[in-house]
Structures are given as structure tokens and as C-alpha cells.
Amino acid sequence: MEAVGVRDGRQRRAVAVPLVVDVVLPLVLYYALRSQGAVAWLALLLSGAVPAAHALVSAVVRRRVEVFDLLVVVLLAASAALSLISGSPRVLLLKDAGIPAALGAWILSSLWAARPFAFHFGRRLRGRDGEAEAERVWRDLPDFRAALRGLTALWGGAEVLDAALSAVEAWSMPVDLVPVVGRFQSLAILGAVAVLTVRRSRTFRSRWGIPLFGVRAPAAATTADQEATERTDVISGPGR
Numbered sequence: 001m002e003a004v005g006v007r008d009g010r011q012r013r014a015v016a017v018p019l020v021v022d023v024v025l026p027l028v029l030y031y032a033l034r035s036q037g038a039v040a041w042l043a044l045l046l047s048g049a050v051p052a053a054h055a056l057v058s059a060v061v062r063r064r065v066e067v068f069d070l071l072v073v074v075l076l077a078a079s080a081a082l083s084l085i086s087g088s089p090r091v092l093l094l095k096d097a098g099i100p101a102a103l104g105a106w107i108l109s110s111l112w113a114a115r116p117f118a119f120h121f122g123r124r125l126r127g128r129d130g131e132a133e134a135e136r137v138w139r140d141l142p143d144f145r146a147a148l149r150g151l152t153a154l155w156g157g158a159e160v161l162d163a164a165l166s167a168v169e170a171w172s173m174p175v176d177l178v179p180v181v182g183r184f185q186s187l188a189i190l191g192a193v194a195v196l197t198v199r200r201s202r203t204f205r206s207r208w209g210i211p212l213f214g215v216r217a218p219a220a221a222t223t224a225d226q227e228a229t230e231r232t233d234v235i236s237g238p239g240r
Helices: 002-035 040-062 067-086 089-093 095-112 117-140 142-172 178-208 218-236
Strands: none
Touching (some): 002 040, 002 178, 040 089, 089 095, 089 142, 095 142, 117 142, 142 178
């Protein structure tokens, strides 16, 4: 029970920390600075520095640089430089379109890789104990491969949609409205994707007895293995 509580605590922190650092604190800081008379360019730069600073600190603590952390820092630096040259705060706002655009392109490009993004994402939930099983199911069950590729397309497409909407907002909406509209828009898209992902995962598990992510309970493993093998044999036919 104690181990479960520790795991649940880590999962809550994994959700809460990015939400606070990437959404709440930048918004609070931006509107606090604007209320004190700061120009939009400076308020956007300083509020955007919060997630960038968190990314740098996380990289130092982990002694490992994640792709997303590097992307946040690079885009902030590039947009700040371009905004300084152009004198327009809208260039800084485009950073919020650049991040999902890059992520969407990266996720969608994995559809042509040996394993799509959703499969690699599942490794964080499966751990080492479930990796061999996931590889076996990937090899033997076409529906498993199709489901993970479908989720990868969904996630990548959602990021591209978020990027397109953010770019339009950055150029057309009042500057002071864009940060809050963009954050809530991203959360809404993320929420919709999460709901669709959970539904697809539950449907797949109810049909095959195999989770798309995570590790099965040992007691259910044998029965699920037999069912999955029988279904795979039916699909493949005697000439497999």
C-alpha cells in the first residue's frame, strides 16, 4: 500500500508541476507585470522565462537534457531575439505556436519509424518489467500496432491543430488576450485528446485483454495471453 501511495504521489506531481510551471505561473506573472505598467514585450519575455528556467534546472538535476526542455529554451531565445529586432511582441507570442508545431511534427514523423511515439510513451508506464511483453505483442498482434499508430496520429494532429490556432491568435487577437486564450485552448485540446486516448485504450483492453500502456496484473496474464494468441491465430489463419 505504501508503494502504491508513493507511486500515486509521483503521478500527481508529474501532472501538477508542469501545469503550475507552464500554465499558472507564466499567466500570473504576465498579468501582474502588465498591471504594474510593464510593456507587453517585457512581460511576455519574463513570463516565458519561467518554464525555460524550470527546463534548465530540471536538466541540471537529471544530468540529462530532454528534447522538450531544449525546445522550450531554444524557442524562447530565438523568439526573444527576433522580437527585439522587430520590436513586436507578437513575435514572442509565436513561441507558443512553435512549440506544439515542433512537437506535432516530431510525433507524426515517428509514424514512419520502427516504433511510433505512442509505443515509446508507453515505456514510461510499463517500465522494464513490461517491455519484453510489449515487444512480443507488437510483433504478434496487428491490432496493437494499428492502435498505437492511431494514437500517435491523434496526438500529433492535435499538436499541429494547437499550433495553427495559436499562430492565428498571435497575429489577429489583442496581445493581452492571447496568453490566457492560448493556455485554455491548449488545455481544452489536451483534455479532448486524453478522453479519446482513454476510451481507445479501454476499448482495446476489453477486446483483447491487453493494455495499450502499463503492465498487466500477473494473475490475469496467463488468461489474457491465451485469448490474445487464439485471436491472433484466427486472424492470421493456418498459413501463418
